[in-house]
Amino acid sequence: MRGDLSAILFLLVLLFSVAIFNSYNGSGTSSSVLPFFRLSPVTMPAPAPTDSASATMSAPTPADSAAAPMPGSAPAPVPESVPEMPNATPSTVSNASAITEKTRGSVVEMSRLEQLEEGLARSRAAIRRAVLGRNYTSDRKGRGFVPRGSIYHNSYAFHQSYIEMEKRLKIWIYREGEPPIFHDGSSMGLYSIEGQFIQEMDKKRLRFITNDPEQALIYFLPFSVERMVRFFYKKGSTVNVVKLISVVISDYVQVVANKYPYWNISNGADHFMVACHDWAPKATVKEEAVRSLIRVMCNANTSEGFNPKKDAPLPEFNFLFRLPTVVRVPTPPSSKKMLAFFAGGNHGSVRNFLFQQWEGKDSQIQIFQHLPRRKGYTQHMMNAKYCLCPSGYEVASPRLTESILAGCVPVPISDGYVLPFSDVLDWSQFSVSIPVRKIPKLKEILINIPEHSYLKLQANVMKVQQHFVINDPPKRFDVVHMLFHSIWLRRLNVRLFDL
Structure with missing residues (x-):
């Protein structure tokens, strides 16, 4: 009975995952590039090792069957006409028709595109299997770095996707x-x-x-x-x-x-x-x-x-004067006495609001337009628990990467900013994002973060550093x-x- 229940639960989880993947296949868009990059790893009961369960895991979805023929099968035929395209403009349809006319008799051109698309379909399927199986497959000798941990939305999806990228x-x-x-x-x-x-x-x-x-x-x-x-x-x-x-x-x-x-x-x-x-x-x-x-x-x-x-x-x-690097001797979290730090020009509405609220008003929140002499910028970042990263004229700021490389928990202060690599990286695990309207509550927000939560954030900053290093x-x-x-x-x- 317990074995039957496990098998039923496994099939339900599998059908749910396939449904998500098919919705991506059908729409051509998603909430964030690929749905499974933001899914938590699936914990599944272990079914009895039967041939049918194995076949279920490896069977392609109908959408994948169309995009990626199974090994040994005939390639998809060259389309005789342009498929209907929802929301297409007349120029888009016209261009697509012209391309089809040019390539209708060109077996080489169409087979090249078919091969590229088939390879991508296989990559999508490999990523899906990695999520379901909580594992990865690679032809690469030696595993090298294996991304794992809470700093990733789904480390299994990311790892397999990275392997597929290196392959294709x-x-x-x-x-x-x-x-x-x-x-x-x-x-x-x-x-x-x-x-x-x-x-x-x-x-x-x-x-x-x-x-x-x-x-x-x-x-x-x-x-x-x-x-x-x-x-x-x-x-x-x-x-x-x-x-x-x-x-x-x-x-x-x-x-x-x-x-x-x-x-x-x-x-x-x-x-x-x-x-x-x-x-x-x-x-x-x-x-x-x-x-x-x-x-x-x-x-x-x-x-x-x-x-x-x-x-x-x-x-x-x-x-x-040189490429930015990770601070060689980071300050231990227990030695960071400053709550928050920022130094930069007062330009843009966000920074103007920040300076109005906090410049020179609290010893725990050190905010400068110009640092006093003999006070190093990087040293301040290293001595602060949180480094403020407010938008300037535009949303992006180099302080985001500077904070991470200095071992300081970044605090992006902006509205509408899509953070770098956020398809893969879960910024909530190593940063504290604050909307502009909450600048007056800045200290309250930061000081109410429990110490154990701060230590986890700071430890994750150290883990994510390698993704923000420029090597030559x-x-x-x-x-x-x-x-x-x-x-x-x-x-x-x-x-x-x-x-």
């Missing part, structure tokens, strides 16, 4: 354009993560870069918005710089779309850009030419059109690879045959 992700970089606006970017300063990423891509030393566009899953547009701003902006000028940037980006897309077939196949849904400048969202959000483009941006503000289902947040850094050359699971994984997730959420 290939990126081709468009060659058009000349430095400094294309294939280059600033390597130091507030927006330098943009330039660092573009330069790293052009070095082509990462396993994900391919020289064959036919093998690519994703395509990179190598322009620098920060360099465009520097080139176009002149103090006192009445020129609309944001509009000029929009024109440059649209023209670049037109060039590569006319020269290569890849943009037109997906309307840009498998293409991405990287930008850290504050004006990047405004320059791209209303442009019809790039409406499907994956935008990887520091200014990940939902009130300015950032769409976390399609776009990916980029962590902001302030490179001064990049290493597995560091910030560059986490960015690749964010981009991979967006591609995993797109089926070209559904466009």
Whole structure:
């Protein structure tokens, strides 16, 4: 009787998980890229090891059967007509029809896309199995780092997804354009993560870069918005710089779309850009030419059109003289005597509110526009339990990454900010987010966090540090690879045959 009950419970859990996965397959969107990244690991009663239970675990869903033929089966036939597309614009249907006309007689082109999509379907199925089985499968020799713990929404889903990314992700970089606006970017300063990423891509030393566009899953547009701003902006000028940037980006897309077939196949849904400048969202959000483009941006503000289902947040850094690193000798939690700390310019409404409420009003909350002499910025962060990360002119702030690398629990203070890598990382486990309206209650919120809860938060900050480190050359699971994984997730959420 107990064995029958366990088997019934197991099947119910399995059917629930398949239903969630099928809802993702059918809609083409989800609450956050892939549903199972935010599901807690499923605890299932162990059923009797029967062949039927094993078959149930490995059987594909109907949606997967269509997208990913089983080994040995015939590939899906080339579609004779464009499938109906809900909410499609006339231009979208027209483009898709043109693509079908061009490729109807091209077995090579269609089989290439079919193979790519079949591989992605297999990856989705592998991630689902990892969640259900609380395990992972890999061809890689030696496990290396294994992500586990509460800092992840679902460590099993993340780990398997990362393995699948290493197996399948290939990126081709468009060659058009000349430095400094294309294939280059600033390597130091507030927006330098943009330039660092573009330069790293052009070095082509990462396993994900391919020289064959036919093998690519994703395509990179190598322009620098920060360099465009520097080139176009002149103090006192009445020129609309944001509009000029929009024109440059649209023209670049037109060039590569006319020269290569890849943009037109997906309307840009498998293409991405990287930008850290504050004006990047405004320059791209209303442009019809790039409406499907994956935008990887520091200014990940939902009130300015950032769409976390399609776009990916980029962590902001302030490179001064060298790459930021983890503090070598962190301050033990028991020695942190300051409750909260912030130092920075009073610009933007959020910071203005913060300074009005707390500057010079409480010895436990140290807030400065300018640090006194002989008081080091990093040392203050190391000596504080919580490091405040208020938005400035825009939502993103380098203090988020600076806090983590200093071993200080970050306190994001913003509205509408999608935190970096939040598809995978559970920020509630290593940070304390405070909405702007609750700034007056800042001390009350922080001081009422029990000591054991603070110690857990701080310990998790130390665990998550490796995901915010910039290495030269990049290493597995560091910030560059986490960015690749964010981009991979967006591609995993797109089926070209559904466009």
